[in-house]
Amino acid sequence: MPEAPLTRHDAGVSDIDSLYQPTHDEYARQRLIGVMRNHAFHKLRDDVCTEYETKVAPALKAAGKPVPDDGHGIDRVMQQNDLYRFYSTIRYNSQEMMYQSVLNPIERVAPDMNAVGQEIAARHNARGTLKIAQGFELPRYVTAMDVHLAPGCFHSEYTTNDLVQGAMLAQGSRVGVGGMAHRRETGAVGQSIAHWLAAKYPDFKPRRILDIGTQSGKNLIPYGEIYPQAELYGIDVAAPCLRFGHVKAEQEGVAVHFSQQNAEALDFADGYFDLVVSSFFFHEVPVPSTRRILRECYRVLSTGGIMTHMELPPSKLASPILDFMWDWDTKNNNEPSYAAFRAMDPTVLCVEAGFTADAMIETTVPNWSSYTPEQNAKFYRGEAQVPRHGRGGWFIFGARKMIAPT
Numbered sequence: 001m002p003e004a005p006l007t008r009h010d011a012g013v014s015d016i017d018s019l020y021q022p023t024h025d026e027y028a029r030q031r032l033i034g035v036m037r038n039h040a041f042h043k044l045r046d047d048v049c050t051e052y053e054t055k056v057a058p059a060l061k062a063a064g065k066p067v068p069d070d071g072h073g074i075d076r077v078m079q080q081n082d083l084y085r086f087y088s089t090i091r092y093n094s095q096e097m098m099y100q101s102v103l104n105p106i107e108r109v110a111p112d113m114n115a116v117g118q119e120i121a122a123r124h125n126a127r128g129t130l131k132i133a134q135g136f137e138l139p140r141y142v143t144a145m146d147v148h149l150a151p152g153c154f155h156s157e158y159t160t161n162d163l164v165q166g167a168m169l170a171q172g173s174r175v176g177v178g179g180m181a182h183r184r185e186t187g188a189v190g191q192s193i194a195h196w197l198a199a200k201y202p203d204f205k206p207r208r209i210l211d212i213g214t215q216s217g218k219n220l221i222p223y224g225e226i227y228p229q230a231e232l233y234g235i236d237v238a239a240p241c242l243r244f245g246h247v248k249a250e251q252e253g254v255a256v257h258f259s260q261q262n263a264e265a266l267d268f269a270d271g272y273f274d275l276v277v278s279s280f281f282f283h284e285v286p287v288p289s290t291r292r293i294l295r296e297c298y299r300v301l302s303t304g305g306i307m308t309h310m311e312l313p314p315s316k317l318a319s320p321i322l323d324f325m326w327d328w329d330t331k332n333n334n335e336p337s338y339a340a341f342r343a344m345d346p347t348v349l350c351v352e353a354g355f356t357a358d359a360m361i362e363t364t365v366p367n368w369s370s371y372t373p374e375q376n377a378k379f380y381r382g383e384a385q386v387p388r389h390g391r392g393g394w395f396i397f398g399a400r401k402m403i404a405p406t
């Protein structure tokens with residue numbers, strides 16, 4: 001009898017990323033897209049700012065017209081500007097191309113991926129867990145559109161135990177930052193904040209850490225390096241991302257407890273966590289949901305516990321031109337809550353949720369990457385007073401839960 005051909009399933013694959021390696025031409029395309037995005041995010045973005053400051057605003061002034069003093073006003077003026085339109089075109093198309101460029105390699109192995117993923121997780125056995133809820137109701141703000149132009153968004157499932165969407169988002173973002181050497185490929189944000197927390201609060205030793213909107217846990221896993229004694233929990237509404245995250249964490253040897261939950265109504269007991277974090281999360285959530293989620297963060301934090309959320313800096317801290325540039329995604333990237341979230345004051349939101357104003361944390365955390373702070377600084381166009389977003393640092397807001405006054 002002829003032997004059955006060896007499948008990937010039999011081959012003892014130990015790293016899920018090795019399944020969807022691109023061909024030479026696919027890799028060349030991915031690199032090109034990474035470089036194109038880097039060009040748009042840095043050189044073109046700076047050129048648009050300079051164009052506004054040195055040409056558009058002076059021309060308005062010379063014509064006796066009002067010069068806008070906020071991002072919305074600049075938006076109205078710049079919509080017809082050729083350089084801005086070119087920048088927008090490159091950003092929009094490279095965002096779509098970023099996901100397209102990883103779909104072929106992933107689809108080639110998609111039929112095997114779920115089973116192989118389960119095997120990888122079982123073989124490594126880092127003792128993390130995965131809980132997918134039965135009959136889970138996804139929020140409308142996730143299902144209504146392909147958020148940040150990702151085909152199928154975070155949550156779409158095509159087969160049983162599907163994790164393809166998680167792989168696509170992880171690989172897409174890897175391509176996206178591929179041309180941006182100053183950002184570490186994975187987990188730069190979690191790594192930066194974990195190091196910052198350890199330096200700022202040397203006596204703080206969280207026993208349990210929760211990451212909300214964790215997706216596949218890439219910005220949660222670095223907390224395990226800094227706080228090896230802590231239990232790590234990641235929640236998200238998107239089952240494929242959680243399944244993929246479970247495989248990745250197990251293969252990296254980090255025990256993470258992933259569960260499918262809506263951050264607006266967590267199933268954890270009051271005071272269960274000492275540290276609650278998130279990254280790139282709140283700008284995707286409508287403001288009423290943000291309020292509910294922050295109340296949940298307050299509830300599940302222990303007294304003395306810390307909450308830090310990495311986000312786009314709020315409008316109140318941005319120069320008008322940066323405010324305009326940072327809101328690009330609202331209209332162009334299927335992230336309709338972006339500008340509304342940035343218009344809110346983090347202190348007001350946190351105080352509404354139960355935190356005290358004097359316990360607020362609002363700062364820029366230096367990017368912990370392969371670059372030194374001096375090298376990071378060169379990505380910055382001299383906006384010393386403006387908090388950073390990805391260029392040498394990450395803006396965070398949050399608070400420490402203080403002992404209630406008696």
Ligand SMILES: C[S@@+](CC[C@H](N)C(=O)[O-])C[C@H]1O[C@@H](n2cnc3c(N)ncnc32)[C@H](O)[C@@H]1O
Pocket residue numbers: 139142154189212213214215216218219235236237238241261262263264278279280281284285
């Ligand atoms: C842009 S991703 C951020 C992923 C990750 N935190 C990171 O740093 O890369 C936002 C994530 O939030 C999840 N999400 C959106 N609304 C949610 C909610 N109400 N509760 C839990 N997760 C949610 C989405 O499924 C998605 O995975």
